[in-house]
Amino acid sequence: QQQVKQSPQSLIVQKGGISIINCAYENTAFDYFPWYQQFPGKGPALLIAIRPDVSEKKEGRFTISFNKSAKQFSLHIMDSQPGDSATYFCAASRYSGGYQKVTFGTGTKLQVIP
Amino acid sequence: DAGVIQSPRHEVTEMGQEVTLRCKPISGHNSLFWYRQTMMRGLELLIYFNNNVPIDDSGMPEDRFSAKMPNASFSTLKIQPSEPRDSAVYFCASSFSGFSVSPLHFGNGTRLTVT
Numbered sequence: 538q539q540q541v542k543q544s545p546q547s548l549i550v551q552k553g554g555i556s557i558i559n560c561a562y563e564n565t566a567f568d569y570f571p572w573y574q575q576f577p578g579k580g581p582a583l584l585i586a587i588r589p590d591v592s593e594k595k596e597g598r599f600t601i602s603f604n605k606s607a608k609q610f611s612l613h614i615m616d617s618q619p620g621d622s623a624t625y626f627c628a629a630s631r632y633s634g635g636y637q638k639v640t641f642g643t644g645t646k647l648q649v650i651p
Numbered sequence: 652d653a654g655v656i657q658s659p660r661h662e663v664t665e666m667g668q669e670v671t672l673r674c675k676p677i678s679g680h681n682s683l684f685w686y687r688q689t690m691m692r693g694l695e696l697l698i699y700f701n702n703n704v705p706i707d708d709s710g711m712p713e714d715r716f717s718a719k720m721p722n723a724s725f726s727t728l729k730i731q732p733s734e735p736r737d738s739a740v741y742f743c744a745s746s747f748s749g750f751s752v753s754p755l756h757f758g759n760g761t762r763l764t765v766t
Binding site (some may be wrong): 569571573579580581582583634635636637638639641642643644 | 742748
């Protein structure tokens with residue numbers, strides 16, 4: 538019940554295209570859904586996050602779509618650029634044992650080709 | 652803000668040796684996490700500290716792993732004795748645990764290779 542399933546494992550998109558990464562969860566106690574971006578040799582960094590009371594959040598070219606009934610959420614990267622090439626992790630968190638416990642998806646390696 | 656600082660960046664050691672990884676969290680953050688990243692298992696939470704106290708160590712794989720946080724600005728993760736299957740990238744992350752959710756701030760990790 539603590540799993541967050543992420544797909545695809547890897548993704549190749551042409552410059553200017555739309556990158557879409559999907560995640561699904563089981564535990565309805567999750568109440569915060571962040572996405573992290575990781576470049577090679579670096580730690581993950583928060584990209585964008587959403588709470589389950591909204592269906593969409595947009596920040597620049599990055600949009601999270603959230604479907605509470607289906608327990609699914611996705612990241613859309615519009616006008617994808619080579620600089621977006623990185624590994625993206627979806628995550629879900631809930632307050633448990635005195636802290637916000639984060640469960641990460643398995644990651645999607647995105648390559649944007651010119 | 653220098654971010655979360657981890658050292659060393661790379662560590663190569665032989666099986667059976669003791670390994671100590673170090674972390675300096677962001678000043679003012681009261682929560683510290685140690686994660687391990689591998690291709691097979693992704694990002695796994697090893698241990699969580701709040702106000703320098705270990706709160707959840709259920710992710711620590713074996714007694715060979717131990718972590719300490721002697722003060723708010725320093726934490727260590729020790730593996731003794733190390734084994735080849737411990738090879739991974741180890742991340743330290745910090746955040747401020749308050750009334751609202753705070754994102755995790757990760758360091759750049761320590762890549763550990765045990766031969």
